[in-house]
Amino acid sequence: SQTIHQWPATLVQPVGSPLSLECTVEGTSNPNLYWYRQAAGRGLQLLFYSVGIGQISSEVPQNLSASRPQDRQFILSSKKLLLSDSGFYLCAWSLSGAKGLINEQFFGPGTRLTVL
Amino acid sequence: AQSVAQPEDQVNVAEGNPLTVKCTYSVSGNPYLFWYVQYPNRGLQFLLKYITGDNLVKGSYGFEAEFNKSQTSFHLKKPSALVSDSALYFCAVRTNSGNTPLVFGKGTRLSVIA
Known part of the structure; x- marks a missing residue:
């Protein structure tokens, strides 16, 4: 069966510090991968998604970046955090191609980031 | 373009009563529709989907x-x-391509009162 891991679970960082959040998926190959941010327990904002190694689509221009160094690894980074980067960060995966059309996305447990 | 609307921010219902959480969508092709639930400080959990039939x-x-x-x-x-x-x-919708992300509604908070 497939599993998705995110770490850390919680993170408190000062303004201006760097960020690295990691997401890994087990039990599947060539998944589509996604990073979302959720502010104040409300809607999901899609940040990045990737359909393959080194392929990143950015949905929102901001001081965050994403990388996919391996097939099942997705990393969210920032060089300098802002107060507005605080939120709940969710990683998700789905099957790719035709199977991806009719199948759901599976979400990780999330990382709660607080920027002070 | 695809979009999903959840017109209610909050739904309150008494325990034992039926509940409805509303969702409307707008797509250019056949819609593939999904519902997820999120408990506090947790990721989203898949509930159900409509594909065809x-x-x-x-x-x-x-x-x-x-x-x-x-x-x-x-x-x-x-x-x-x-x-x-x-x-x-x-509520979420996808159409057109298996490589595009789901489009999510803004969410509805359900409170069931004992």
């Missing part, structure tokens, strides 16, 4: 949803609400 879809935890093409709706329902159903519910 019967308009009434049954999912986890006794939830069901009805696809209505003429009204472009996919409302989530449960015959008898439980206090443990209190959570944030998201």
Whole structure:
């Protein structure tokens, strides 16, 4: 069966510090991968998604970046955090191609980031 | 372009009563519709989906949803609400390509009162 891991679970960082959040998926190959941010327990904002190694689509221009160094690894980074980067960060995966059309996305447990 | 609307920010229902969480969608092709639930400080959990076939879809935890093409709706329902159903519910849609992300609604907070 497939599993998705995110770490850390919680993170408190000062303004201006760097960020690295990691997401890994087990039990599947060539998944589509996604990073979302959720502010104040409300809607999901899609940040990045990737359909393959080194392929990143950015949905929102901001001081965050994403990388996919391996097939099942997705990393969210920032060089300098802002107060507005605080939120709940969710990683998700789905099957790719035709199977991806009719199948759901599976979400990780999330990382709660607080920027002070 | 695809879009999903959840017109209610908050739904309150008494325990034991039926519940409905509303969702309408707008797509250019055939819609593939999904419902998720999120408990506090947790990731989203998949509840059910409509791909094709019967308009009434049954999912986890006794939830069901009805696809209505003429009204472009996919409302989530449960015959008898439980206090443990209190959570944030998201409707989502995808069409056109398996490599594009789901488009999510803004969420509806359900409170079931004992």
